[in-house]
Amino acid sequence: MMNGSEIPLRMETHSIAAPAIPRSYWQMVWHHFKKKRLAVGGFWVSLLLFLMAIFAPLLANGRPVCFSYQGHWYWPIFSGIEGIGPYTWKDLKKNAPLVLQWNIERRGDFAIWPLVPYSPTEYDLLESLTGPTGEHWLGTDDSGRDVLSRMIHGSRVSLSVGFVAVGIALVIGIFSGALAGYFGGWVDHVISRLIEILLTIPTFFLIIAIIAFLPQSIYNIMIVIGLTGWTGIARFVRADFLKLKQLDFIMASRALGASHARIILLHMLPNAMAPVLVFAVFGIAGAILTESSLSFLGFGVPPPTPSWGDILSQSRDYIEFAWWLTVFPGFAIFLSITAYNLVGEGLRDAMDPKLFE
Amino acid sequence: MKSYLLKRLLQIIPTLLGITFITFLIIQLAPGNPAALKLQMSAQGQMSDRTSSQQIIEETKKLYGLDKPLPIQYLLWVKRVFTFDFGTSYKDHRKVWDKIAERLPITIQLNLISIFLVYLIAIPCGIYSATRPGTVADRLLTLFFFFLYSLPSFWVAVLLIMLFGGGDFWDVLPVYGISSIGAEDWPFFPWLTDRIWHLVLPITCLTYAGFAYLSRLTRANMLEVIREDYIRTARAKGLSERLVIFKHAFRNALLPIVTLLAFLLPAMFGGSVIIESIFSIPGMGQLGFEAVLSRDYPVIMAITTISALLTLAGLLLSDVLYAVLDPRIKLE
Numbered sequence: 290m291m292n293g294s295e296i297p298l299r300m301e302t303h304s305i306a307a308p309a310i311p312r313s314y315w316q317m318v319w320h321h322f323k324k325k326r327l328a329v330g331g332f333w334v335s336l337l338l339f340l341m342a343i344f345a346p347l348l349a350n351g352r353p354v355c356f357s358y359q360g361h362w363y364w365p366i367f368s369g370i371e372g373i374g375p376y377t378w379k380d381l382k383k384n385a386p387l388v389l390q391w392n393i394e395r396r397g398d399f400a401i402w403p404l405v406p407y408s409p410t411e412y413d414l415l416e417s418l419t420g421p422t423g424e425h426w427l428g429t430d431d432s433g434r435d436v437l438s439r440m441i442h443g444s445r446v447s448l449s450v451g452f453v454a455v456g457i458a459l460v461i462g463i464f465s466g467a468l469a470g471y472f473g474g475w476v477d478h479v480i481s482r483l484i485e486i487l488l489t490i491p492t493f494f495l496i497i498a499i500i501a502f503l504p505q506s507i508y509n510i511m512i513v514i515g516l517t518g519w520t521g522i523a524r525f526v527r528a529d530f531l532k533l534k535q536l537d538f539i540m541a542s543r544a545l546g547a548s549h550a551r552i553i554l555l556h557m558l559p560n561a562m563a564p565v566l567v568f569a570v571f572g573i574a575g576a577i578l579t580e581s582s583l584s585f586l587g588f589g590v591p592p593p594t595p596s597w598g599d600i601l602s603q604s605r606d607y608i609e610f611a612w613w614l615t616v617f618p619g620f621a622i623f624l625s626i627t628a629y630n631l632v633g634e635g636l637r638d639a640m641d642p643k644l645f646e
Numbered sequence: 647m648k649s650y651l652l653k654r655l656l657q658i659i660p661t662l663l664g665i666t667f668i669t670f671l672i673i674q675l676a677p678g679n680p681a682a683l684k685l686q687m688s689a690q691g692q693m694s695d696r697t698s699s700q701q702i703i704e705e706t707k708k709l710y711g712l713d714k715p716l717p718i719q720y721l722l723w724v725k726r727v728f729t730f731d732f733g734t735s736y737k738d739h740r741k742v743w744d745k746i747a748e749r750l751p752i753t754i755q756l757n758l759i760s761i762f763l764v765y766l767i768a769i770p771c772g773i774y775s776a777t778r779p780g781t782v783a784d785r786l787l788t789l790f791f792f793f794l795y796s797l798p799s800f801w802v803a804v805l806l807i808m809l810f811g812g813g814d815f816w817d818v819l820p821v822y823g824i825s826s827i828g829a830e831d832w833p834f835f836p837w838l839t840d841r842i843w844h845l846v847l848p849i850t851c852l853t854y855a856g857f858a859y860l861s862r863l864t865r866a867n868m869l870e871v872i873r874e875d876y877i878r879t880a881r882a883k884g885l886s887e888r889l890v891i892f893k894h895a896f897r898n899a900l901l902p903i904v905t906l907l908a909f910l911l912p913a914m915f916g917g918s919v920i921i922e923s924i925f926s927i928p929g930m931g932q933l934g935f936e937a938v939l940s941r942d943y944p945v946i947m948a949i950t951t952i953s954a955l956l957t958l959a960g961l962l963l964s965d966v967l968y969a970v971l972d973p974r975i976k977l978e
Contacts, residue, residue: 327789482657482660482661482664483664485657485661485664485958485961486661486664486665486668486954487668488957488961489661489665489953489954489955489957489958489961490665490668490950490953490954490957491912491916491949491950491953491954491957493919494916494919494934494938494949494950494953495668495672495950497919497935497938498672498938498946498950499672501938501939501941502941574796578798581798581800582798582800582920585800585920586919586920586923586935598800601800601801601804604804605804605924608804608807608808608811608813609812609813609814610813610814612808612814615801615804615805615808616805619798619801619804619805622798622801623796623797623798623801626796626798627792627793627796630792630795630796631792634792
């Protein structure tokens with residue numbers, strides 16, 4: 290049954306699509322990446338999550354974005370004031386329609402609200418633990434804080450931990466992998482042992498042990514995840530460098546008298562970037578998972594900063610009925626991990642010359 | 647082979663020292679200076695009342711020789727690791743080894759069942775998928791495994807508890823512990839069904855991700871092997887598809903799958919911190935988690951060290967297994 294599939298039957302991808310012949314390696318990668326619908330979907334989802342994190346204060350906030358009072362424009366979202374003239378935001382919100390509040394109390398004033406008119410920390414104990422309603426789309430938690438607002442702001446924690454931790458891991462991993470692969474000898478020995486040591490230590494347990502001893506802060510989480518997550522990258526870079534340094538063009542540049550730094554940075558590193566990029570994308574998914582696990586266990590960012598894992602951990606106390614506290618934040622974690630994993634897989638396949646048609 | 651083994655064993659020495667060094671750093675991170683310890687204690691308020699912080703400070707000092715210079719402290723720690731002397735727990739003053747011995751059977755039981763299930767389900771799924779690449783069934787399975795793999799286990803655990811553990815939905819499965827209260831005195835069969843009933847949810851959570859991972863791995867390996875020339879040869883000489891797949895392809899694809907077993911060794915010992923604490927399973931993972939919460943350094947250091955040593959053994963085992971199983975691999 291395999292014999293038939295050796296001959297490509299999918300001619301249409303060549304004859305119909307036939308885009309401009311890809312020129313550079315990265316154009317080729319993009320060309321192959323684009324064909325994977327799931328990977329492209331993952332790319333869009335991760336982009337949307339990224340934008341959501343950046344514009345979180347505009348999307349979910351307890352104050353109007355802008356307010357026109359007696360003909361003057363105000364931007365309460367940036368100024369932090371609690372009200373203007375006779376109005377306070379709290380009262381206005383009680384009968385706020387979606388986004389635009391027109392001609393308030395027939396005085397000609399109007400307000401533009403964020404999509405979710407609640408800040409992640411503003412609480413209303415009378416409204417605590419209500420399921421999804423027209424006011425609180427994804428319900429409220431046990432102090433009556435809006436879950437959707439907390440989730441939108443929580444994406445900032447997850448994504449920033451993901452990116453910064455992977456950034457730290459990339460710097461250490463590329464640096465140590467490059468040194469080990471390029472110089473070999475005792476440098477390689479030392480770095481390889483170090484990698485082996487870190488591989489053997491139970492990472493997640495080590496992370497919670499360290500995090501528990503340090504003061505609670507998002508920076509410590511980023512640093513610890515980054516410091517424990519670089520070994521995979523280092524191994525890839527090392528393996529690539531071992532192969533690359535045998536090649537003629539490296540020999541040639543050495544013969545031309547190029548310095549080690551020049552050879553490593555200008556000639557070898559660009560050639561080793563492809564697997565590193567794939568690893569980084571998977572690494573973001575992994576770091577998001579680790580961060581949310583930490584928050585879930587109570588070692589996350591200090592309160593009241595919202596994070597997905599934190600909402601989920603709260604749900605355990607009300608598990609008999611408060612399904613919205615379980616389903617939504619968990620789905621957000623799942624969605625972002627899946628999105629980055631899809632992009633990573635798509636990239637890996639797109640970069641694999643064996644799979645090029 | 648012999649020289650390879652010897653070289654590999656020699657390489658272990660620096661790694662061993664490195665592991666002891668990292669675990670040594672943990673106790674250095676821990677407040678060596680009593681002021682910080684006191685501060686943490688009062689801030690967290692998680693220490694049992696019986697042990698005053700002063701007592702703990704003295705104990706810590708004595709146990710780890712914290713009043714001695716750092717190199718001496720490190721040597722003392724190395725000596726303790728190699729004599730497997732991990733001291734007594736701060737929490738209840740019992741020997742760390744006794745605590746571990748108590749928890750270990752439960753974690754091993756859980757992980758053995760889960761690993762068995764992973765292999766039992768994943769390999770057929772992987773083969774099924776790999777023998778019909780590109781078909782609807784293959785695509786659906788691949789997609790399913792992909793999503794399964796990306797599901798955070800703690801979310802799955804909480805969802806399962808919500809759905810099956812009472813509350814507004816169904817109340818069919820126990821979500822707490824591994825036995826009903828007093829089940830030890832029951833006759834064997836009621837005890838067994840009770841135990842199985844308790845293990846359904848935690849085993850599900852421990853299994854699904856590994857199952858998804860192994861299925862994907864099996865599929866990828868099978869696909870790679872099926873492309874090989876010797877498979878074409880086997881087909882060309884008229885062997886039945888069954889024989890080609892199971893005798894020629896599967897045996898060769900099995901290699902990385904078998905060696906993966908070695909990596910599961912530390913999980914067998916360490917258990918899962920998250921799953922065990924969610925389901926209140928008194929295993930190693932929960933022991934570790936409780937130790938972190940109560941700053942029980944001897945237990946934390948013991949678990950880290952032993953897990954690391956086991957992983958090292960697993961790495962070595964998988965290297966050797968690989969070499970033994972695949973004669974093509976030449977050992978330097």
